[in-house]
Amino acid sequence: MFAITPNILSNFMNSLSRYVILLSLILICVSIFLIIFLENDYYQGISFKIMFIHVPTAWLSLAIFLIMGISSIVGLIFKSPTAFTVARSLSPIGLIMSIVVLVTGSIWGNLTWGAYWVWDARLTSMLILAFIYLGHILLLYSFEHFQKADFAASVLAIIGMVNLPIVKFSVDWWTTLHQESSVLRIGGPSMTNDYLITLLVSFFGIFMLTIFWFSNIFYIIVEKRKIERSKLLND
Amino acid sequence: MRIIKLNNQIKKRFIFLLIIFACFSTSIFLISYSLKDQIAYFVEPTDLKSMDGIENKYLRVGGLVKTNSLKFLDGNWVFEVVDQNQNSVNVIFSKTLPNLVEENKGIIVEGKFIDNIFVAEIVLAKHDENYMPQSAIDKLKEEGKWRGN
Known part of the structure; x- marks a missing residue:
């Protein structure tokens, strides 16, 4: 585990990134094709199709935070630079994902509920998640030395992990305007198979795009540090 | 000798993080439990x-x-x-x-x-968490399994 330096991980991901982006583009094209030709919902009509962006990005924004939190724990305990760099390169992706969730959600909400925004438990906790992502990025860039920044941001990521079960189970614990989970729930998915397959294809497409994006940000950070180090050595 | 020292440090950091996390999650739980009528x-x-x-x-x-x-x-x-x-x-x-x-x-x-x-x-x-096309409902109605309106 300690043998994986940021450099090795960066090179490994770079060697795979062209296949990842190809797979992602294929999956996204297939999912767009599927979404266009899918039959509308009996009750919500065409407006439910925004779910195929809303739900995958919502899953990813939670999953990215979980990985960020775990790598922060690993980084703090084992003082591993790779884990810190993983956490550092994930937070901008998570912020964009959570903004996409909030925007698509409020469009969907206006079409179905009749309101862009309400202060129920699910929406509020999701907004807090977006703010924690923003705080993580701000902490990362508000220190002169990146080791200090990594330490402060990791503590925020670990504390912020408390919010994850609140986002996920808010619809079960309290009464909310937001509907309950449709896929990851007790008793199996509450949608027909054609919807479920479309949702999964769209999820994997966005997931592969996230991996590609992550490997690029990771590569940039590693290369920047190399340049800084060589500058320090030359001075 | 060095390995034992490192393990102790790792253990210390782990316990430190565990205490931070436990304190914070307990406080969030207590806050949300006492405010549950407002959160609903x-x-x-x-x-x-x-x-x-x-x-x-x-x-x-x-x-x-x-x-x-x-x-x-x-x-x-x-x-x-x-x-x-x-x-x-x-x-x-x-x-x-x-x-x-x-x-x-x-x-x-x-x-x-x-x-x-x-x-x-x-x-x-x-709206609830069930999504299905009209054709699936018609099929369920034919089979007599549809329980909605």
Whole structure:
């Protein structure tokens, strides 16, 4: 585990990134094709199709935070630079994902509920998640030395992990305007198979795009540090 | 010798993080537990029976629109919100309803009780987590498995 330096991980991901982006583009094209030709919902009509962006990005924004939190724990305990760099390169992706969730959600909400925004438990906790992502990025860039920044941001990521079960189970614990989970729930998915397959294809497409994006940000950070180090050595 | 020292440090850091996490999650749990009535977005008609002083208090009530109760009378929408225990609330609403408000579907009304009638200022449609095309419903109806309306 300690043998994986940021450099090795960066090179490994770079060697795979062209296949990842190809797979992602294929999956996204297939999912767009599927979404266009899918039959509308009996009750919500065409407006439910925004779910195929809303739900995958919502899953990813939670999953990215979980990985960020775990790598922060690993980084703090084992003082591993790779884990810190993983956490550092994930937070901008998570912020964009959570903004996409909030925007698509409020469009969907206006079409179905009749309101862009309400202060129920699910929406509020999701907004807090977006703010924690923003705080993580701000902490990362508000220190002169990146080791200090990594330490402060990791503590925020670990504390912020408390919010994850609140986002996920808010619809079960309290009464909310937001509907309950449709896929990851007790008793199996509450949608027909054609919807479920479309949702999964769209999820994997966005997931592969996230991996590609992550490997690029990771590569940039590693290369920047190399340049800084060589500058320090030359001075 | 060096390995033992490193392990001790790792253990110390782990316990430190565990304490931080436990303290923080306990405090969040206590806050959300004590505020659970405020966090809940709406109350059901059944909950209203055990609440006192509901007259003139700004509330949100949620449930289903009762079958055959949605009517348009003298420029106002009039309907009943009913929950699983068959307790209901009479609602009057003077603005435009959201598109998805239908009988036997979820609804949340926001407003006040005036003379035992709920005067709603905002009405929101609440849809559930089931998604299916009309063709799947027709198929279920043919097989006699459809339990909705």
